[in-house]
Amino acid sequence: MTDTTQLWTRLDTFDLTDYTDRSHRQGRDALRGDAVLVDQIRALTDATAAVRKDAERLSPGTRHAAETAGLFLDAQEYLLTHDKPRYEQYASVGLLRHLLRVDGNTASRAERAHIWLVFRRILEAQLEFELAALAGISDLDKREFSPEVARNRYLILAEMRELVPGRLGGRVVGSRWLTMPSGDRTLRQVARDRSGTAAIERLLLFPQTTCYDEVAFLSQIQLGECLFWGALLCVRQALAAVAAGRLASATGHVRAAAQFAHPLIKIFQSVRAMPPAHFHSFREQTGNASAVQCESWQMLDAHLYGVLPEKVEALDSTPEVRHVLTLDRPGFVPLVQVVAGLGETPEERLLRDEIITLDQRVRAWRAFHTRQLAGRQNPGYLPEDACGSGGTAGFPYLAAQRPPRASGMVKGSVINSDQWVASGDTKIGTR
Numbered sequence: 001m002t003d004t005t006q007l008w009t010r011l012d013t014f015d016l017t018d019y020t021d022r023s024h025r026q027g028r029d030a031l032r033g034d035a036v037l038v039d040q041i042r043a044l045t046d047a048t049a050a051v052r053k054d055a056e057r058l059s060p061g062t063r064h065a066a067e068t069a070g071l072f073l074d075a076q077e078y079l080l081t082h083d084k085p086r087y088e089q090y091a092s093v094g095l096l097r098h099l100l101r102v103d104g105n106t107a108s109r110a111e112r113a114h115i116w117l118v119f120r121r122i123l124e125a126q127l128e129f130e131l132a133a134l135a136g137i138s139d140l141d142k143r144e145f146s147p148e149v150a151r152n153r154y155l156i157l158a159e160m161r162e163l164v165p166g167r168l169g170g171r172v173v174g175s176r177w178l179t180m181p182s183g184d185r186t187l188r189q190v191a192r193d194r195s196g197t198a199a200i201e202r203l204l205l206f207p208q209t210t211c212y213d214e215v216a217f218l219s220q221i222q223l224g225e226c227l228f229w230g231a232l233l234c235v236r237q238a239l240a241a242v243a244a245g246r247l248a249s250a251t252g253h254v255r256a257a258a259q260f261a262h263p264l265i266k267i268f269q270s271v272r273a274m275p276p277a278h279f280h281s282f283r284e285q286t287g288n289a290s291a292v293q294c295e296s297w298q299m300l301d302a303h304l305y306g307v308l309p310e311k312v313e314a315l316d317s318t319p320e321v322r323h324v325l326t327l328d329r330p331g332f333v334p335l336v337q338v339v340a341g342l343g344e345t346p347e348e349r350l351l352r353d354e355i356i357t358l359d360q361r362v363r364a365w366r367a368f369h370t371r372q373l374a375g376r377q378n379p380g381y382l383p384e385d386a387c388g389s390g391g392t393a394g395f396p397y398l399a400a401q402r403p404p405r406a407s408g409m410v411k412g413s414v415i416n417s418d419q420w421v422a423s424g425d426t427k428i429g430t431r
């Protein structure tokens with residue numbers, strides 16, 4: 001038997017339905033105490049890593065499947081063998097990035113549509129989770145289920161569907177919640193589904209606790225990830241187009257980025273539907289997981305505004321995002337600064353308007369997060385004077401951030417293309 005045949009046989013022995021069910025019903029601590037399970041996951045992680053090491057000689061389908069299974073197993077192994085989760089493992093961000101197919105530097109129409117599709121599937125799964133609980137047909141036995149909270153969150157999340165562009169707003173078939181209890185697919189079958197749909201439904205969401213609202217929290221993080229990645233790729237394409245003097249093309253890319261930024265505020269409004277007491281019930285278990293470790297956001301922020309001086313220390317002390325500091329260099333011009341070089345031709349005005357819209361959406365998101373989530377008091381989501389789980393000062397760290405405002409950029413000299421850094425110069429995921 002070849003290595004890969006052996007691997008598929010072994011992955012067939014992993015009972016995904018049982019694992020998912022236990023993580024929802026018992027929480028991570030109970031699973032961590034199961035030495036047989038931990039050993040099995042460790043062994044499968046090693047076997048998958050051995051195959052992934054030789055990725056070059058694998059067919060694209062096999063490579064995709066090995067990568068899918070490997071990224072799932074890497075995160076689960078980490079969570080089961082470390083006291084404190086980190087952001088990427090906690091929210092299955094490595095696997096999500098792979099499923100979003102965002103490792104390249106482009107944001108073609110098809111690539112953007114794919115990101116929206118993944119977003120849509122995650123959203124739909126969360127809506128069905130809330131509906132099943134509200135209808136009393138979920139048997140996951142979750143703690144602190146409040147019908148009022150679930151209903152309010154459902155309504156906000158449902159509004160988000162309207163912000164998914166055009167044809168992609170149609171209904172998505174399939175759900176992790178309707179298939180989970182009887183789901184008979186093994187890890188091998190899920191990993192080998194080329195479309196990635198099965199992996200989205202079955203491999204992304206594993207809570208630490210049995211708290212009902214933690215499921216939504218994980219979905220909300222993953223929805224945010226989809227939008228950050230989508231916006232980032234478009235912004236990079238826009239910068240490359242500006243560098244090449246193709247302003248109409250840049251405008252299209254910025255418009256697409258602004259579309260991705262549109263639902264961001266709704267994600268936070270839906271987080272706010274959760275009472276702080278519910279957050280306190282699972283916050284401790286999220287350990288050192290903090291979105292300060294979120295590569296897509298930190299890259300997006302830096303491409304939009306430049307590396308904010310208030311963030312240098314946090315970025316430097318966070319391995320997942322330290323590489324973002326490479327953008328803090330002379331010659332790198334972030335998107336809002338492009339406004340300063342635009343004149344009054346119709347083409348330039350269009351581009352400026354789109355950049356301002358994008359900036360406004362991202363600012364609204366940032367302000368809501370800082371004031372309504374991190375800064376909310378009586379009762380607050382965070383204990384007063386609490387540090388952030390990412391090791392920052394928490395609220396003061398967020399409140400200190402002063403990104404330059406696109407609308408406040410003074411008109412400067414004509415754009416000199418030598419000034420611009422083409423988007424291909426900075427690689428994503430190079431840490």
Ligand code: HEM
Pocket residue numbers: 217220221222223224225267271279290291292293294297301311369373374381382387388389390391392393394395397398
């Ligand atoms: C009750 C919910 C939340 C609270 C209280 C909260 C609080 C915080 C705090 C205190 C930080 C500072 C960094 C640190 O942890 O040391 C932070 C960072 C961050 N959070 Fe949240 N957060 C919440 C939910 C979310 C969600 C659902 C998302 C994503 C959809 C998110 C995205 C981010 C991002 C991207 C950062 C990094 C900001 C930066 O470094 O510029 N947060 N959050």
